[in-house]
Amino acid sequence: MILNDWHLHSQFSSDSDERMENLAEAAMRLGMTRICVTDHYDMNYPTGEFQLDTVAYLRKLGELREMYRGRCEIFSGVEMGLFPDKEAAGEAGRYMESQPYDFIIGSVHCINGVDPYYRDRIEADDPELYRMYFACTLECLRACRGFQALGHLDYVVRYGYDKGRNYCWEDYRDLIDPILEELVSRGIALELNTAGLRQGLGFPNPQSGILARYRELGGEMVTVGSDAHRAKDLGYGFYAAWEILREAGFRYVTEFREKTPYFLPLDT
Ligand SMILES: [Zn+2]
Ligand SMILES: [Zn+2]
Secondary structure (H helix, E strand, O other), rough: OOOOOOOOOOOOOOOOEEEEEOOOOHHHHHOOOOEEEEEOOOOOOOOOOOOOOOOHHHHHHHHHHHHHOOOOOOEEEEEEEOOHHHHHHHHHHHHHOOOOOOEEEOOOOEEEEEEOOHHHHHOOHHHHHOOOOOOOOHHHHHOOOOOOEOOOOOOOHHOOOOOOOOOOOHHHHHHHHHHHHHHHOOOEEEEEHHHHHHHOOOHHHHOOHHHHHHOOOOOOOOOEEEEEHHHHOOOOOOHHHHHHHHHHHOOEEEEEEEEEEEEOOOOO
């Protein structure tokens, strides 16, 4: 089967200048019949970047949907930055629950108010950094409501000084298991994000072992996204993603329409 791309950025994201039309064109060239655009909205991002003009964004998505009707179905999504403190979680939750998106990815981009992208601002060795990230993710999950999938769990390893070479998810199982259990019990999907493959980590986020563990704990909903910020990266590593999902014991991939999941068999 051809997997559709359920994590994409366009010029509505602070860190992308790609035109949405180019995403749709790239998807059609790869034979995808549907895509979901998920631009960033990080309400409390420390530098003030990653804000989203929701009205203009939804208007543009509506235009695109019309433009590609009958050729490629355009779904509306957003990647929401999650923060653990009560006020931020409440504000984000009200937004997520009130806006008419098809799909919302909840992603943790900051640890105690610092984006690990600025690695030198966090005094910690790599294992400590990863541990802080997973602990923060668990806190965010417990504090936040309104999203359908957890984005790129373990992507923090891309900021490790050793670029994830010594990373083994099982060293963090005491934090990762409760994260996965929380997802399963609340019916939140786990995202398989292939950006790690593109960026030379050698594995997607999360690592395949975490996907297998999620399955073992009863998790069934996995969404797949490239996290492309440029049209040329759309769909990157999707054959590998398909293989990883099958090997981890999944028979279906999940997409969302109006925040409701539907399932597509992997073997067709
Ligand atoms: Zn992200
Ligand atoms: Zn993203």
